[in-house]
Amino acid sequence: MTFPVISRRRFLAVTASACFNPRTLCAQQPPAQDFLTRARAANANNKITATPLRRNITFLGGAGGNIAVLTAKEGKLLVDSGYASCQSQLIAALAAINADPIQVLINTHWHFDHTDGNDWMHSAGATIWAHENTRYRMSSTQNIVAYKAIIPPARTGALPTILFNSYRTLSDGTNTLKLTHYEPAHTDTDLSVHFTEANVLHCGDTFWNGFYPFIDYSSGGNINGMIQATEQNLATAAADTIIIPGHGPLGDKAQLTEFHDMLVTIRDNVAKLKKEGKSLDETIAAKPTAGFDEKWGKKPDAFIGYVYQGV
Ligand SMILES: [Zn+2]
Numbered sequence: 001m002t003f004p005v006i007s008r009r010r011f012l013a014v015t016a017s018a019c020f021n022p023r024t025l026c027a028q029q030p031p032a033q034d035f036l037t038r039a040r041a042a043n044a045n046n047k048i049t050a051t052p053l054r055r056n057i058t059f060l061g062g063a064g065g066n067i068a069v070l071t072a073k074e075g076k077l078l079v080d081s082g083y084a085s086c087q088s089q090l091i092a093a094l095a096a097i098n099a100d101p102i103q104v105l106i107n108t109h110w111h112f113d114h115t116d117g118n119d120w121m122h123s124a125g126a127t128i129w130a131h132e133n134t135r136y137r138m139s140s141t142q143n144i145v146a147y148k149a150i151i152p153p154a155r156t157g158a159l160p161t162i163l164f165n166s167y168r169t170l171s172d173g174t175n176t177l178k179l180t181h182y183e184p185a186h187t188d189t190d191l192s193v194h195f196t197e198a199n200v201l202h203c204g205d206t207f208w209n210g211f212y213p214f215i216d217y218s219s220g221g222n223i224n225g226m227i228q229a230t231e232q233n234l235a236t237a238a239a240d241t242i243i244i245p246g247h248g249p250l251g252d253k254a255q256l257t258e259f260h261d262m263l264v265t266i267r268d269n270v271a272k273l274k275k276e277g278k279s280l281d282e283t284i285a286a287k288p289t290a291g292f293d294e295k296w297g298k299k300p301d302a303f304i305g306y307v308y309q310g311v
Contacts, residue, residue, distance in 0.1 A: 001221065004167060008292065015052045023128065032202070035147065035148070035149035035150065035151070035156055035275070036112060036116075036149070036152070037254070038078055039083070039112070040080050040083055040084060040085040040116065041062060041085065042089050043063075043083045043085055043086060044083075044085035044086070046052055046062045046063060046064075046069070046083075046086055046089065047062050047089070048060055048061070048062045048063055048086065048089040048090060048092075048093045049061045049062050049204060049244055050093050050096065050097070051248075051250070053068075053198065053200055053242050054196075054198040054200060054242065055197060055198040056070060056071045056072070056175070056198070057070050057071075057116065057195055057198050057200050057304060058070065058071075058097055059244060059250060060082075060090070060247075061116070061240065061249075062086070062089075062095055063081075063082025063083060063086040063089065063090055063245050064080075064082040064083040064086065064112075064113030064114065064116065064207065065080045065082065065111070065113045065114035065204070065205065065247065066080065066088060066202070066244050066245060066246060066247065066248075067079060067080050067081070067082055067090075068080070068096060068118075068193070068195075068200065068202045068217070068244055069174060069235045070177075070195065071097060071098055071100065072103075072172055072174065072175055073174065074100070074103060074172075074204045075100045075101050075102065075103030075104075075125075076097070076098075076100055076101065076102045076103060076104075077092065077104040077105075077106070077175075077177075078105045078106070078109060078121065079104060079105075079106045079193050079244075080106075080107060080114040080115070080202075080204070080248075081105055081107070081114065081115055081116065081117030081118050081121050082113065082114070082116065082117045083106075083112075083113060083116045083117065084116040084117050084119065084120060084300060085116075085149050085187060086117065087117060087120050090117065090302065093281070099237070101125045101132075102121050102124050102125060102126040103125065103126060103127070104127055104129065104178075105121050105122070105128045105129070106128075106129045106130065106179065106191075106193055107128065107129070107130040107131075107134050108167055108190060108191055108192070108193070108202060108203075108204025108205065108246065109130075109131070109134060109158055109186065109187050109189040109190045109191070109204050109205060110130075110133070110134040110137040110142075110189045110219065111187065111205065111216070111219075112151060113142060114204070114246070115134070115138060115154070115191040116158075116203070117155070118158035118159070118160075119155050119157045120157040121158060122157045122158060125279075126160070127161060127162060128158075128159070128160040128161055128191070128202040129162040129163075130160035130161055130162075130163075130181070130191070131163070131165060131181050131190065132163040132165045133158050133162065133166065133187075133188050133189040133220075134162055134163075134189040135160045135161075136154070136189075137187075137189055137219060138153065138154040138156070138158065138159055138160075139153055139159060139198075140153055141147070141153060142192060142218070142219065143218055144211075144218050144219070145215070145217070145218045146214070146216065146218065146302070146305075146306070150208045151292065164179070164181070165181055166181055167180045167181060173180070174197075175197060175198075176195075176196045176197060177193055177194065177196070178193070178194040178196060179191055179193055179194075180192050180194070180229070180236075182223060182225070182229040182232060183205060183225055183228060183229070184220040184221055184225045185206050185222070185226045185228065185229035186204070186206050186213065186214070186215060186216060186220055186221045186225075186226060186229070186246075187216045187219035187220055187221045187227035188220025188221065189219065189220075190204050190205065190206055190229065190282055191204065192204060192233065194236055197238060198242075199238065199242065200241070200243075200244065201233065201236055201241050201242070201243050201244065202244040203229075203243060203244065203245055203246065203256075204231050204246045205227055205245075205246030206226060206229035206230060206246070207230065207233060207245040207246060207251065207256060207259060208216070208245055208246060208247050208248055208259070208298070209241065209243075209245040209247070209248030209249055209250070209251040209255055210249065210255075210295070211247075211248060211296055211297045212289075212296050212297045212300060212302075212303035213226065213303070213306075214302075214306070215306040215307075215310070217306070217309055217310070222262070222310040223267050223306060223309075223310035223311065224267070224310060224311075226263060227263050227264055227267065230256065230260040230263060231257060231260065234256055234257065234260060235255065237252075237253045237256060238253065239252075239253055239254075240252075241253055243255070243256055243283065261269045261297060262292050265292070265306055266288055266289050266292065266304075267307055267310075269288035269289075270288045270304060270307040270308050270311055271285055271311035273286050273288060274308060274311055280293060280304070280305060282305050282310050283304060283308055284301050284305075288304060288307075289303070289304060
């Protein structure tokens with residue numbers, strides 16, 4: 001399909017796929033060099049669920065990060081590509097929608113559970129769009145310290161080739177997509193995709209619906225940026241917007257608001273304890289997430305560490 005650009009600030013075209021769900025990836029710490037291989041293997045048999053949303057948009061869950069699929073006149077547009085090891089299930093799920101090829105793939109950020117399928121989707125014909133920092137991080141070895149994960153550079157075919165660092169509006173005459181970057185939040189590569197006619201907003205990993213988020217400081221993320229990104233998402237969303245989080249079930253503005261309030265309260269609680277001179281262990285012992293753990297995760301220690309690092 002053709003999506004001519006109808007507005008832009010700064011645009012780069014060049015010639016020339018981790019978030020990490022702590023529930024599935026952190027149970028054991030594998031050797032660093034094997035992290036990606038093991039993550040692929042752990043997700044190879046995932047079941048993909050397909051949920052029709054509004055108009056011509058389908059939500060695919062189970063391939064790693066959550067995926068959105070837009071079916072347009074001349075082909076499909078996808079937001080995020082999941083694990084490479086989920087290729088066969090994704091091909092089946094996409095074929096069940098219709099037989100059209102993938103024309104465009106947009107990455108919400110560089111983490112491999114959102115970009116690992118880039119290579120096969122590119123081979124299938126997709127042009128890949130992303131924040132310019134996504135290409136930068138995918139092009140070089142990355143060390144995700146929180147997971148002791150050394151991630152090697154992606155194959156050339158997996159790299160995004162249409163890059164930007166602010167916002168763009170795309171339209172094919174029927175569908176309008178607003179792509180908006182965030183200041184560093186979950187990483188320094190994040191962007192959102194708003195399908196305006198359908199009123200569906202994909203937030204990438206700036207929103208984790210129902211559990212504490214991972215914040216990747218090694219990739220430029222920080223807690224205050226997460227809060228700002230959530231406020232940006234809230235400003236975009238209306239009461240009836242369908243909100244796709246990077247991880248977790250489909251959400252709405254009320255749940256996004258709850259996520260925001262959780263982040264702010266815990267940030268403030270942790271900041272106060274740190275300002276009093278408490279160590280991380282002492283901060284964890286003071287239970288700054290009390291009242292939230294039942295809903296957002298009964299093992300908050302890692303999340304408290306992410307917050308502590310940024311206040
Ligand atoms: Zn992520």
